[in-house]
Every structure is written in structure tokens, then in C-alpha cells.
Amino acid sequence: MAGTPSTPNTHPGEQAAQDPIRLLAIRDTPLSLDEVFRVVGEDAAGGTALFVGTVRNHDGGADVDALGYSCHPTAEAEMRRVAEKVVAHHPVRALAAVHRVGDLAVGDLAVVVAVSCPHRAEAFDACRMLIDDLKHEVPIWKQQKFSDGTEEWVGAC
Numbered sequence: 316m317a318g319t320p321s322t323p324n325t326h327p328g329e330q331a332a333q334d335p336i337r338l339l340a341i342r343d344t345p346l347s348l349d350e351v352f353r354v355v356g357e358d359a360a361g362g363t364a365l366f367v368g369t370v371r372n373h374d375g376g377a378d379v380d381a382l383g384y385s386c387h388p389t390a391e392a393e394m395r396r397v398a399e400k401v402v403a404h405h406p407v408r409a410l411a412a413v414h415r416v417g418d419l420a421v422g423d424l425a426v427v428v429a430v431s432c433p434h435r436a437e438a439f440d441a442c443r444m445l446i447d448d449l450k451h452e453v454p455i456w457k458q459q460k461f462s463d464g465t466e467e468w469v470g471a472c
Contacts (some may be wrong), residue, residue: 331464334394335408337354337411339394339409339412341413341455342414342415343385346425348367350413351411351413352355355430355431356379358438359433360408360409360433361432361433362432362434362436364439364441364442365442366428366445367426367427368425368426369422370420370425372392374467377461377463378422378462378463379421379460379461382418382419382458383417384415384456385416385458390414390455393452396448399446401430401441405440407430408432410428411428412426412427413428413455414429415456426446
């Protein structure tokens, strides 16, 4: 039986993907769930996890009217480094991450990431690592605009 300790995995679906990083981008245009989901479609994957970050209407007890995202010129290179780390730690078949910059309204999509792996638990773990590391390591900053006229800059993502 393939996958048992005495026999190697010989089915192509069990082998590492050639280039699992399918899409990495920072965009100033609206993001598409369909695009990201389509890009990580993979016949050898039994599980796909997708995370969508949206602009919420509050933070820290204050009403939020809008957000502005900006990034450092190295942000896409840092996204690649984060994606490569995820691929090195998990059996990723396909991976995608897109982040929005510019002015966003409440309800807009700010970030969409997705990962396909052979099994669901692997996909969940890889997707969580991808969004958490993207949030903490990629130089993208958020300017929150509150209903009372005040503003606040928030670290990465």
C-alpha cells in the first residue's frame, strides 16, 4: 500500500509540487475570492483552506469608518519569503496570497490567502501560518480612520 513505512509514495499526487507558490501580489484594486480559490485548485489536494480579512466597523471600542493600507517597496519580496517558509514547513500543493493597499471601506476585502494540501488538517495549519506570518512579517501598515475624526496607524497588516 502506498504511503506505508515499507513502501515509498510513488503516486504523483504524493510527490512535492513543482512550484506551489501560484500567486503573490499587493494590489490597489479590489480582491477576488474566486481568483485566489481558482489559483490554488489542485487535483492532488484533498483540502483547501481560505482566509479572508475584511475591514470591520470597529476597533478597540471605537467606530471605524475606513482604512488606508500602505506598504514598503520590499513587501512583495517579503510575502515570497513568508510563502517559501510555509511551503518548507507543510506539504503545500498550491498557495496564493493577495493584499490590498489604498483606501478601503468597511466590508472591503483587505487580504485573501489560500493553501491547498493533501489533507484538510495540513491545509488549515499551512493557511494559519501563512496569514499569521504575513501579518507579522510583511511591511504593510494600516491607517484606521475613526468616526470621531481621529486616526491611528497600526503595525504590519
